[in-house]
Amino acid sequence: GFSNLADFADPATLQQQVDERDAEIKTLQKTIADKDAKFVTLQGITAKHFEQLQESVRLFNSTGDLALRHAQAM
Secondary structure, X not given: OOOOHHHOOOXXXXXXXXXXXXXXXXXXXXXXXXXXXXXXXXXXXXXXXXXXXXHHHHHHHHHOOHHHXXXXXX
């Protein structure tokens, strides 16, 4: 067992360690939230691009417009 107080960590040191861990957790949570927001934005951009590509292909197929030929190749 513990025979004297020297075997226990200083309460101030323990509090500092807890505070440092809390700060690390908050930083990680913010990083995750930032990445989630960027992912949602990227999903939106991708969906819009795909929608525009589909519309280009529909226009090409309905009009035969050579200017839209590249859209069908994509």
